[in-house]
Amino acid sequence: MANPFPDDPVFKGNFAPIVMECEATDLPVIGELPKELAGTLYRNGPNPQYAPRDRQHHWFIGDGMVHAFHIEDCKVGYRNRWVCTPKWQAEHQAGRALFGSFGNPTTTDPSVLGQDDGVANTNIVWHGRRLMALEEAHRPFALDPTTLASLGYCDLDPRLGRFTAHPKIDPVTGELVFFAYSAGGPLTLTMAFGTIDVGGRLTRFETFRAPYSSMVHDFIVTREHVLFPVLPLTGSMERAKSGKPVFAWEPQKGSHVGVMRRDGTAAAMRWFHSEACYVFHVLNAWDEKGCIIADVMQYEAAPLFPSADGKPGDPAKTQAHLCRWSFDLSSNSDAFTRQYIDDLSAEFPRLDERFAGSPNRHGYYACRKNGDSGAEMFDCLAHIDLAAGRRTLHELPRGDAISEPIFVPRGRDAAEGDGWLLAVAYRGTERRSDLLIFDAQALDRAPIATVGLSHRIPFGFHGNWKPTD
Helix, strand or coil, X not given: CCCCCCCCHHHCHHHCCCCCCCEECCCCEEECCCCCCCEEEEEEEECCCCCCCCCCCCHHHCCEEEEEEEEECCEEEEEEEECCCHHHHHHHHHCCCCCCHHHCCCCCCHHHCCCCCCCCCCEEEEECCEEEEECCCCCCEEECCCCCCEEEEXXXXXXXXXXXXXXXXXXXXXCEEEEECCCCCCCCCEEEEEEECCCCCEXXXXXXXXXXXXXXXCCEECCCEEEEEECCEEECHHHHHCCCCCEEECHHHCEEEEEEECCCCHHHCEEEEECCCEEEEEEEEEEECCEEEEEEEEECCCCCCCECCCCCCCHHHCXXXXXXXXXXXXXXXXXXXXXXXXXXXXXXXXXXXXXXXXXXXXXXXXXXXXXXXXXXXXXXXXXXXXXXXXXXXXXXXXXXXECCCEEEECCCCCCCCXXXXXXXXXXXXXXXXXXXXXXXXXXXXXXXXXXXXXXXCCCCCEEEEEECC
């Protein structure tokens, strides 16, 4: 018999895992689904199979569970499946958790020490005819795009080990641009960078050293450059072995951003510096008259992690706001500028991906308007028009929460921002979830369609849209 989950906020409300895999072929819809909308929305997030072994369990490390909404002919089907990684399979057979938090050897069962502990719980991407569940410490894990059956790790190239949860698909070349931190092993200084072509073949791979071991969750790609933000959410195995957190906030180390030309090499990388800050997610970036402009969700201090001595962070500093970073490549200075361009606490920024790496006008993100929303709960969706300097909000009823919005263009040749925005909403009073579909240019109006589920989708991380072939 499985042990109950502990009395901890990460296992309560809509953070609590669901225990079933299920499917439905024709979900109820309020409103009208666009006839042109045909494809599948995939979402991924942590859904631990068993109660954790140690008190330092983190929301980030639950087993991956993928949720898929398939939309076609004005009908919506749904399916969810665990990502059955080697870790999931070993624990499923044992009937209990075996691995410690972030692979901590002091809390891992001796029977699985050194074995694969990947959870594939952060993102899900379609590329090279593969549906890949991603996290940032293991190779991409393949799933069947229709059944969501687990197919195993992708054997892309023997050199490929760790992988980012946030690769970028170049809208011009179709290639997948990726990086990895701790590429030389857990908590090492080695970082990797590479590209995978449209056929799924590794076409570039090289490594370099970071200033220190850091959790580098996302990176920045323009048409001409790649940027690697090494920010002071540091990793330390010595700290973990002493009973303190594996990852902790050390602002005295400062912020470092490596800038490399896409047609250059890591050996020619130039490093820029600033005071401590943290970024989980990037909206977009582009090259502009000898400068690089990047719009990111910036925190003054990393959220969800303590300081190196184990003390919790300052809540006032652990709210992200949309911020513009500027790098003057013609200057001899190694500093870069940072300027906030929105005042709402927000996260999970997305754009019309056809404009990734080039100047964009429209951005979308989940945000928090009510100050009493939970630390990781967002009660609004935002559309920011960067050219007009205008922001539009869609507010959810009190107690509800919204996920990362996904933009789907109306057609291949549609203008930027002409399309739909898809997001999963948690209905707090009913303890279930809906899929909301908006006109992306009219977030201040009601959704054009609401797709109802009878159960809830736990809070997760990222998703992507795969159009019907």
